[in-house]
Amino acid sequence: MTSRPDAPAESHERPAADTAAAADLGALLPPYRVPDGHFDELLQRGRALRPHWRSFAAHAGSLSAARLERARTRVARQIHENGVTYTVYAAATPARPWALDVLPLIIGSAEWEPLARGLRQRARLLEAMATDVYGPQRILAEGLIPSALILAQPGFLRACHGVSPPLGVRLHQIALDLARGPDGQWCVVGTRAQAPSGAGYALENRLTISRLFPEAFREQRVQVLAQFFRALQDTLLGGARVEPGETPHIALLTPGPYSETYFEHAYLARYLGFALVEGGDLAVRDDRVYLKTVTGLQRVHAILRRLDDTFCDPLELRADSALGVPGLLGAWRAGHVLVANAFGTGILESPALAGFLPAVCQALLGEALVLPSVPTWWCGEAAALAEAGARIAQMVIKPAFPDARAEPVFGAELDEAGRARWSGRVHAAPERYVLQEYLPLSHGPVWHGGRLESRALMLRVFLVADGRGDFRVMPGGLARIAGGDRQVVSGHRGGSSKDTWVLSDAPIEVFSLLPGRLGPDEVARSQRIVSSRAGENLFWLGRYAERSENDARLLRAVLRHLPDRDAFPPALYRSVVRTCQRYGLLPAGVPGYARAPRRLEADLVAGVSGRRQSGGLAFDVEQTRRVAGAVRDRLSPDNWRLVNQLFEALAEPAASAGLADLLELVDQAIVTLVAIGGLEMEHMTRDDGWRFLSIGRHVERLHAVATTVAEVVASEEFEQPALLEWLLDLSDSTITYRARYMRQPEWLAVADLLLFDRRNPRSAAYQLTKLAKHVALLPEANLPDLIAEVAEALAAARSAEAAAGAPATSLRDVGAFLARAEAVSRRLSDALTLRYFSHVYEPTQATAAI
Numbered sequence: 001m002t003s004r005p006d007a008p009a010e011s012h013e014r015p016a017a018d019t020a021a022a023a024d025l026g027a028l029l030p031p032y033r034v035p036d037g038h039f040d041e042l043l044q045r046g047r048a049l050r051p052h053w054r055s056f057a058a059h060a061g062s063l064s065a066a067r068l069e070r071a072r073t074r075v076a077r078q079i080h081e082n083g084v085t086y087t088v089y090a091a092a093t094p095a096r097p098w099a100l101d102v103l104p105l106i107i108g109s110a111e112w113e114p115l116a117r118g119l120r121q122r123a124r125l126l127e128a129m130a131t132d133v134y135g136p137q138r139i140l141a142e143g144l145i146p147s148a149l150i151l152a153q154p155g156f157l158r159a160c161h162g163v164s165p166p167l168g169v170r171l172h173q174i175a176l177d178l179a180r181g182p183d184g185q186w187c188v189v190g191t192r193a194q195a196p197s198g199a200g201y202a203l204e205n206r207l208t209i210s211r212l213f214p215e216a217f218r219e220q221r222v223q224v225l226a227q228f229f230r231a232l233q234d235t236l237l238g239g240a241r242v243e244p245g246e247t248p249h250i251a252l253l254t255p256g257p258y259s260e261t262y263f264e265h266a267y268l269a270r271y272l273g274f275a276l277v278e279g280g281d282l283a284v285r286d287d288r289v290y291l292k293t294v295t296g297l298q299r300v301h302a303i304l305r306r307l308d309d310t311f312c313d314p315l316e317l318r319a320d321s322a323l324g325v326p327g328l329l330g331a332w333r334a335g336h337v338l339v340a341n342a343f344g345t346g347i348l349e350s351p352a353l354a355g356f357l358p359a360v361c362q363a364l365l366g367e368a369l370v371l372p373s374v375p376t377w378w379c380g381e382a383a384a385l386a387e388a389g390a391r392i393a394q395m396v397i398k399p400a401f402p403d404a405r406a407e408p409v410f411g412a413e414l415d416e417a418g419r420a421r422w423s424g425r426v427h428a429a430p431e432r433y434v435l436q437e438y439l440p441l442s443h444g445p446v447w448h449g450g451r452l453e454s455r456a457l458m459l460r461v462f463l464v465a466d467g468r469g470d471f472r473v474m475p476g477g478l479a480r481i482a483g484g485d486r487q488v489v490s491g492h493r494g495g496s497s498k499d500t501w502v503l504s505d506a507p508i509e510v511f512s513l514l515p516g517r518l519g520p521d522e523v524a525r526s527q528r529i530v531s532s533r534a535g536e537n538l539f540w541l542g543r544y545a546e547r548s549e550n551d552a553r554l555l556r557a558v559l560r561h562l563p564d565r566d567a568f569p570p571a572l573y574r575s576v577v578r579t580c581q582r583y584g585l586l587p588a589g590v591p592g593y594a595r596a597p598r599r600l601e602a603d604l605v606a607g608v609s610g611r612r613q614s615g616g617l618a619f620d621v622e623q624t625r626r627v628a629g630a631v632r633d634r635l636s637p638d639n640w641r642l643v644n645q646l647f648e649a650l651a652e653p654a655a656s657a658g659l660a661d662l663l664e665l666v667d668q669a670i671v672t673l674v675a676i677g678g679l680e681m682e683h684m685t686r687d688d689g690w691r692f693l694s695i696g697r698h699v700e701r702l703h704a705v706a707t708t709v710a711e712v713v714a715s716e717e718f719e720q721p722a723l724l725e726w727l728l729d730l731s732d733s734t735i736t737y738r739a740r741y742m743r744q745p746e747w748l749a750v751a752d753l754l755l756f757d758r759r760n761p762r763s764a765a766y767q768l769t770k771l772a773k774h775v776a777l778l779p780e781a782n783l784p785d786l787i788a789e790v791a792e793a794l795a796a797a798r799s800a801e802a803a804a805g806a807p808a809t810s811l812r813d814v815g816a817f818l819a820r821a822e823a824v825s826r827r828l829s830d831a832l833t834l835r836y837f838s839h840v841y842e843p844t845q846a847t848a849a850i
Helices: 015-026 051-059 065-082 109-133 147-151 199-212 214-219 226-239 262-272 328-333 345-349 351-365 382-389 416-428 532-559 570-582 597-609 617-630 637-649 659-683 688-713 721-730 734-741 747-756 764-777 784-802 807-837 844-849
Strands: 105-107 173-180 186-192 250-253 275-277 282-285 288-293 296-299 302-305 338-340 376-378 395-399 433-437 443-448 451-465 471-473 478-481 496-502
Touching: 015 051, 051 105, 051 214, 065 199, 065 443, 065 637, 105 109, 109 173, 109 186, 109 345, 109 351, 109 451, 109 471, 147 351, 186 345, 186 451, 199 214, 199 226, 199 262, 199 451, 199 478, 199 496, 226 262, 226 302, 226 338, 226 451, 226 471, 250 262, 262 275, 282 328, 288 328, 288 532, 328 338, 351 376, 351 433, 376 382, 382 416, 382 433, 416 433, 443 478, 451 496, 532 570, 532 597, 532 617, 532 659, 532 688, 532 721, 532 807, 570 597, 570 688, 570 721, 597 659, 617 637, 617 659, 637 659, 659 688, 688 721, 688 747, 688 764, 688 807, 721 734, 721 747, 734 747, 747 764, 747 807, 764 784, 764 807, 784 807
Parallel strands: 105 496, 250 275, 250 302, 302 338
Antiparallel strands: 173 186, 173 451, 282 288, 288 296, 376 433, 395 433, 443 451, 451 471, 451 478, 478 496
16 A cells, blocks of 8 residues: 655644635625525635635635636536436436535534544444344343334334344444534534445545545545445455355345436446346245346355345335345355345434434443434324423424435425325324424535525435444545535435545555455456346347447438449439338338339438337437346446447437538447447456357347348349448448459349458358357357358358359359348347346256265
8 A cells, every 4th residue: 555645734834825725616606695694614604614625725726717617517518428327216207407506515524523432332322223223232131222112113024033143243334424513513414324325426426526636635635435345345244144155256236227226336336346137037946045147047145236135135124125135044044145134224314213312322332422313203102202392393204214205394394284285194103103303403504596596405425344343434425415405415306416625634544445465376367256137138238239330320321322323323212212111211101102202201200219119220229228227237338438429319309400410420430339349358257147248249240140131132233332331331441442442333243242251340140150169169169050051051151152153043052142141140139048147047057966
């Protein structure tokens, strides 16, 4: 490890620079106002900058309105291009971009150190409570917590009682929501203990904002986040029970691409090196968890879950869940798989526990509770209901149990009739509600609408168990700020986020996820595991990306020639129109295009961005993006950014666009798709995943060449130079042909180049050659019939090539070869699905090992 050069302390800053910076920021302050009774994160009394904000201004450079607006635009563009999203997903609602303010939340070291100690104690307390509740239940027997508050909770899982998880750890990670009151003191307002989210967003925020203000980030000694994620890796690896000779495999279990936080799941899986899996990717055999891969079943030793308890196992928990893994709870109970967090920890999320924690902390830890909770009363106790219920106008009404999906109700916002209604509900079922004191949230600076505004904020901090009875705190966290409703912090209500800078008095160690120097015997040469779902999506990513490029090239080859009636005479429309209809670029069954060229142009223009049920450029690009999203953890950020940009370029209907605009859009699509293919070829590791992607591309290209040339061969005008020129243009082979022959296209030469020339990467023979190589190298490629069929198609190509000197024989042999090539492309796709992507059976070697 190395350290940053020692930075000057605040007291040593240059007064002139400090004064100028403060004046620069001060020019933005007039519209900045914090409501009375709320703590101000930016200003002290007298509207003077707080010391860490003076330091920030001194090192951040100009903080003029123009610079902050440029920064806002840059952040929005980067988030948009990286596809950072958070949304409550609906089928008709696109994913909402993640919202990030350009100014950080800054916390000084003197303030953070005692806060971190309180957070660690709170995490130890919650761990001890979970262990007790699912063990001796001392706190229930002694009345420290009412039994009804625990045992009546839907989140209490009786199937977990008596289970001792690996290392005795139930809370491998935990998130605590903090708020600062008017006196500037932090308190806990919420707990996330089942599958806490947000750490990945905090990391993305850090990477984005630290680049905006690199000098301030360095000179203020902002603590880095990498150690936290390394600790998470170590905790999961340390708790994974590995049998002799096994390599520990860790999976991140996600609900899938429709999850509101799926970006974070894919982001963390890629960052931590975990396999991103869905419930259907896993299977339980003999109380052990296996991942369905293209090489058979592979043991999974630890699971970092992003599913709430009840969805994880339809066999023992929620029977209608399609997201979980049947038998997962039993495998965890048997101790054969670590699940983080352990099942049953959802009980800790109840806000009703807050009022009982001081006594429980003293009993379980022998310590006074350091970090307080917001004052809370569980209405299931008569005395608490009488005391707090009389002050309902000053209270916040919340559900007592975390599975009750209800928004908090602010008594101060209710009229007299509304308070009476809510009082009646609370008294009718008091055990279902808690009353909390209203806490005026602190306000921080936000750059919005071209000016500096104040918004309410909360801070979510993250802790990870160290496996030795203590926890490590992420030095920072996810600061969340209010949106349109400026007092309510909620992502569902248009809230935003901030990067959180925790300052240090000591030099910062530059840290990497790598533990240190690796020895030669530790260098891994094994392949990354490819799940069957990932293999299938990569295969279809190759097919849809190639199909999208075929669509774009076909559109360009047609639209470019439409204005020139001599280069594209109506007599040649038949082959062109049928090819366009085959690919969904024109509606099927529409006659008369030869007599109505303007209608042909209009239909092509309308079909570029207009999505149909299937087929067409926009549809195929949309499918490319969909399958790319399903394997986002395997794609580089550059690759995803290109896919996303292409999708958005075609997202808006272009029915009113002219021919020139459409051609420009199509050219852009081709360039982007070629760049995507180049990234795959030059930057992806040659593992099984890349092989399936490559096979998908070659299958699709073989099918496209075979079907397109077949349409031309079926035409009586197949030897017309104009049609052959179009065919060369479509196949991106015009330059090669002209360099070889320096004459107008002739059928025999064009057929040789597009069908039989194994040096031409667009030819059918080239695709067959590549497929023969890739299929033979697939894992445990027990596909002798398929390999033989590809070999026969290659032999047919050579036979047809040898007969190309006789025109009559050539047509007959070419037709047979095209039919065989098209059949091979179809059967290969079906065979791969049955062998690698469909689990009708399990490979012998996998079942034998169980």
